[in-house]
Amino acid sequence: MHLLLPTVLLPTVLLLIYTQPTQQCATNGLCGYQPTCGAYAPQPPPSCSCQRSYGCGSYGCYRMRARGSKSYQPKRQRGPRVSSESSASSSREDREVLRQRLAMDRVRRKERLSEAEEILLVAPSVARNRRMDGPVNPDRAFYECCLDRKLPDACLQKCQFSTFTKQALTAMYFKQDACPLAAMSEMQFCAAQGRDHRACCARNGVTTTLAGEKCLNFCDQRLGHPQQLDMSFVPCFDRFESMKSCFWHDLTRYYKA
Numbered sequence: 001m002h003l004l005l006p007t008v009l010l011p012t013v014l015l016l017i018y019t020q021p022t023q024q025c026a027t028n029g030l031c032g033y034q035p036t037c038g039a040y041a042p043q044p045p046p047s048c049s050c051q052r053s054y055g056c057g058s059y060g061c062y063r064m065r066a067r068g069s070k071s072y073q074p075k076r077q078r079g080p081r082v083s084s085e086s087s088a089s090s091s092r093e094d095r096e097v098l099r100q101r102l103a104m105d106r107v108r109r110k111e112r113l114s115e116a117e118e119i120l121l122v123a124p125s126v127a128r129n130r131r132m133d134g135p136v137n138p139d140r141a142f143y144e145c146c147l148d149r150k151l152p153d154a155c156l157q158k159c160q161f162s163t164f165t166k167q168a169l170t171a172m173y174f175k176q177d178a179c180p181l182a183a184m185s186e187m188q189f190c191a192a193q194g195r196d197h198r199a200c201c202a203r204n205g206v207t208t209t210l211a212g213e214k215c216l217n218f219c220d221q222r223l224g225h226p227q228q229l230d231m232s233f234v235p236c237f238d239r240f241e242s243m244k245s246c247f248w249h250d251l252t253r254y255y256k257a
Helices: 010-017 083-107 117-120 126-132 138-148 166-173 182-191 198-203 212-218 231-252
Strands: 054-057 060-063
Touching: 060 231, 083 117, 083 126, 117 126, 117 198, 126 138, 126 198, 138 231, 166 231, 198 212, 198 231, 212 231
Parallel strands: none
Antiparallel strands: 054 060
């Protein structure tokens, strides 16, 4: 019987979202760059006025990242005073830029990308984390991905596991927070690092709501599976923390404070 009475406000909020057609509906999942899932299209021209060091993105002004390498320069000369560590870092940046350029060329030719190529374009930090042999800090991985997705500062504040909560999403819906509700799918993707966590979520009881196995859709954050949410997904948010714990523990397997 307790499943019929959500213990938090968010399910009620989402019910309002789905029953008011004038409001923007929530979505789950990112499309990516595959031709079968909304192939690459040029971004619309910026319509916002942002301060210096900020750019204009889909959700408003976002913090532009400082990068050591803006373009691929294979013949770049490095002075004798440059340390070997700095030289190695520059070489890695060059290789990443080259891989991104080659992948984008394939997108423009409407060719199917590998999962690694697509992740590199959508969230380079996630691609780097997957290649790392060393430790990964879960909160930093979450935050870096949100930077990749060009989320505004109001959303970046929620890009850590302690602040990405049902209460935060409630405030976003009621416009009590500057982070738009549409960014929820971006943050869910970043928290999950674009991986499929359905097995963990099933073990954590995510399917034990009235929505059943439909709730596992929130745990599968691989690219190319976007979907519009409707009322039938509302009970899933009773298990929001259980979903997050799967994302966190998947990263902490490789991270030690």
